[in-house]
Amino acid sequence: MARPMGPVRLRRTNPVTVIIGIVLCTFIIYFLSNSGSATRPTASKSRNANSKPVPKSNLAHIRRDVQRFNLNHVTITKDPIANHEAVLILTPMARFYQDYWDNLMKLSYPHELITLGFIIPKNKEGNAATTALQAQIAKTQKSATNKFRRVIIERQDFDPPLASQDESERHKLENQKARRSAMSKARNSLLFTTLGPDTSWVLWLDGDIVETPPTLIQDLASHDKPIIVPNCYQRYKDDSGKPAERAYDFNSWQDSETAQELAAKMGPDDLLLEGYEALPTYRTLMAYMELDEKDDPRAEVPLDGVGGTALLVRADVHRDGAMFPPFPFYHLIETEGFAKMAKRLGWQATGLPNYKVYHYNE
């Protein structure tokens, strides 16, 4: 039938279509909000966290005030709690261990004075660690009590060196330079971007340290040393199934003449590493130190190389430029090189052989 000219009149909407539409809308909204909060909480966190600091053009004309920081007034003392000294806890993290986080939460130092900094490599394992870490952070920071002052999560901007899972000793020694160089860069990146103008102490705590005394920060700070390192042990079950412990970190040592002689013969890019049969250094390791005062946790020894599993450093030392050399520095690298560089700047490292922290046992 011929239709007269005029606007096309739409067919009446079928009520079924309306219902389907409403149902669909409900579902879409439901899933949108769900993916934002319940199923993938981390995504929302990172999105939220990202939204503020990233510079966007719409922030262009926000006028910012002039901030003044008088670093002459930042105290670094034996009694950090009484003086409200800010502590920065830095953790290069490859895997997330719940025990690490639980231990961190137990630290008795006032959390409102603690800033946490994490750096995590950008690989599959790192993504998993980030997700787990963010879940824990969200839980802590949303609660009203025991909140940390600030939490900064960074992702590495360089690829981790090819992780050879081959346990062959020889292979490891060769890989050691690349591995520890990458580790140094990660530590430095984290340190120099998080060290604030009001930080007094920097505590390096590896992601696989699962047990420390809750008073770790106060105890270490009370020695009033520029660089202080506890002894790092590992708990395990011996053959008979009894719990036992063994030394773990061999990077804290006193130099030996043999090591000096070895170093003198080396090329400028060679490393003198600890704990390898190919390089007998005869250094005095803190892990095996036999002291007269066997039970005194406050016993101190001077050190020439330090390990980084747990390490308390005055912020001054880092500010002066002491960093973790990613290249052979006096044939030393990473934390050992750090001790040497600090020494060149006039800061001496100290070890506490009887004060123990414990490493995760795989």
Next chain:
Amino acid sequence: MANPALGASRFQPRASTPATRRRRKLLVRVAIAIAVAALFACFVWPGTGSFISIFSLGLLSSDSDGLLDTVRYYDLSNVQGTARGWEREERILLCVPLRDAEPHLQMMFSHLRNLTYPHHLIDLAFLVSDSKDRTLDVLIERLEDQQADDDPKQPYGEISIIEKDFGQKVNQDVESRHGFAAQASRRKLMAQARNWLLSATLRPYHSWVYWRDVDVETAPFTILEDLMRHNKDIIVPNVWRPLPDWLGGEQPYDLNSWQESETALTLADTLDEDAVIVEGYAEYATWRPHLAYLRDPYGDPDMEMEIDGVGGVSILAKAKVFRSGCHFPAFSFEKHAETEGFGKMAKRMGYSVVGLPHYVIWHLYEPSVDDIKHMEEMEKERVAKEAEEKEKAEKEKKIKEQFGDTNSQWEKDKTEIQNLAKEESKKEAGGDAGKSDSQNTKDSNGAKDEAQKVES
């Protein structure tokens, strides 16, 4: 009407609403009720803030405030630094170490106003250390003016002023600053100051770090873009300074940008562990090619040159260089400290370090003690000369006065003679006599001057 029967039924009033319409109405009511209930539930149930954020486009964030304030997530691979940073909104940290710099602040702020890199992408960081003048007050005043500027393009990003006194024993005046003996400890202290400034202000969102001295007099407004375009890890321009004419008009200023030489490496091996090689002093002859001396005023400003030591007047570096640990050694690193050591360390870590020999910025000329002495002498000489000239002029006047009578006598005689000559209808004879007469007076004056000079 073709079909009256159909027409009749069409215009019949409806007895009741048709069943379909009733059903539809009901459905709409039910839908509205559900929607209202859902919306209500959103506000009532805890933990469903995301519903609201979806509807309000995230403008009303409710429960994540605690996280927003205290938790930050950064991916450092987003802040690598590229050749066209201004297009990708890359943030620069501009670091300026200051000490007793009050007189230079005005000049520095005129430079800051003129920088063409988007100001809101630049964070300023100042270190005020051991200053005895009003550096800090003037700095704050000027910064507040800058931030309150009417032009929305003027205000900078974050501004931090770090105060820290290192107990500097070394004097800042030009002579003691550049004396050889003071160099090593002075450079180490400067390095320390730079490290303190950087470590307190570098943040994970910075892509670049620009170091600039306060006493730069002339520099292109586009310097940040110009240096960035090269996309190098560390890059420095050539630094010269203008000089007064009597010193040659211009001079290379920053001798800390150089290429390593065999001689210097051999020299370094012979030195003590804590020794610091400083350039530009006769004590250490290194024979290094300096960036400064390679300048050609008509050369291509984009020409690059690989260097090993860098000068600190104006350094643009990618933030990743500093993040990875490269800093200004406050100890003797491979026999160098501060910016030169920085260049050495960067090279050691495999970064590219480049200088632009034909791209020049100009450092302020501050006369050295010797220069001042020399200038004082010149000034004295000038005054003496002026006095002498004045004396001379006076003498001449006196002589003129003394001999004025004779002169007029001569003139009288001359005219009489001339008259006589005219009378004898001869013109030239009188003129000649006059000329030789004036010659005589001049000669006698000259003789007198010479005599005076001999006396003095």
